[in-house]
Amino acid sequence: MKRWLAAIPVYNEAKSVDGVLDEVVRYAPDVLAVDDGSTDGTSDLLDKRRDVTVLHHPKNRGYGAALQTAFQYAIDEGYEVIVTLDCDGQHQPKRIPRFVTACKHADIVSGSRYLKTYDGDSLPPPERLFINRTVTKRLNDTFHWNLTDAFCGFKAYRVSALEQLRITIDGYAMPLELWAQAAMLGLNILEIPVPLIYLDLARSFGGALDDGGVRLNHYNQVIDESILAMQARGYELPKPSAISGCGTECC
Numbered sequence: 001m002k003r004w005l006a007a008i009p010v011y012n013e014a015k016s017v018d019g020v021l022d023e024v025v026r027y028a029p030d031v032l033a034v035d036d037g038s039t040d041g042t043s044d045l046l047d048k049r050r051d052v053t054v055l056h057h058p059k060n061r062g063y064g065a066a067l068q069t070a071f072q073y074a075i076d077e078g079y080e081v082i083v084t085l086d087c088d089g090q091h092q093p094k095r096i097p098r099f100v101t102a103c104k105h106a107d108i109v110s111g112s113r114y115l116k117t118y119d120g121d122s123l124p125p126p127e128r129l130f131i132n133r134t135v136t137k138r139l140n141d142t143f144h145w146n147l148t149d150a151f152c153g154f155k156a157y158r159v160s161a162l163e164q165l166r167i168t169i170d171g172y173a174m175p176l177e178l179w180a181q182a183a184m185l186g187l188n189i190l191e192i193p194v195p196l197i198y199l200d201l202a203r204s205f206g207g208a209l210d211d212g213g214v215r216l217n218h219y220n221q222v223i224d225e226s227i228l229a230m231q232a233r234g235y236e237l238p239k240p241s242a243i244s245g246c247g248t249e250c251c
């Protein structure tokens with residue numbers, strides 16, 4: 001593996017950012033933090049670090065926008081692989097090297113909290129679990145996949161695959177646009193297990209999206225619109241035989 005990067009979208013994580021980054025730098029040769037317009041002192045904490053590259057959004061733009069900035073940085077700087085993880089402590093940095101290794105065999109390696117049970121796993125909030133299962137089933141039915149977790153943010157990407165994507169969604173629905181594009185581009189997907197850890201049970205998804213029904217409708221609309229956008233680019237939905245494009249590694 002040539003050069004690779006760990007990238008973390010950060011928004012108002014003053015309580016956890018230093019602890020998380022202290023762990024991430026132990027396992028990654030290069031680390032990028034994208035500060036998405038934090039207002040709680042997170043920006044000042046990031047600017048004090050000398051072991052992490054920091055990019056700032058002047059205003060909060062959203063989770064998807066922060067990842068778009070990270071993706072573009074990886075492309076511009078010539079990295080081969082980028083690993084993304086959250087800054088709230090729900091992803092264990094010690095697992096980063098396994099994602100990098102797995103990315104030798106896939107274009108996108110996605111963590112799954114439902115492939116394996118770990119001691120100490122959290123109980124997921126029922127509404128979030130229902131939405132995740134519903135959206136994951138929709139993706140599997142549409143793209144002939146066998147995903148188990150549509151929304152885990154712990155991922156590794158080949159940068160050559162990212163260069164084929166045209167991500168436009170700035171909010172939390174961005175992974176669904178990414179999945180649609182990845183499927184219709186024929187990218188290889190691999191899931192690997194990660195512990196199920198929920199630390200922020202009251203997280204806001206933004207305005208009306210805090211309502212589960214509204215959020216689920218929005219997610220389905222994003223999938224529909226993403227498929228139409230890809231079809232406008234000349235790509236077709238994958239055939240049932242394409243199920244081999246999505247695999248799992250359960251060990």
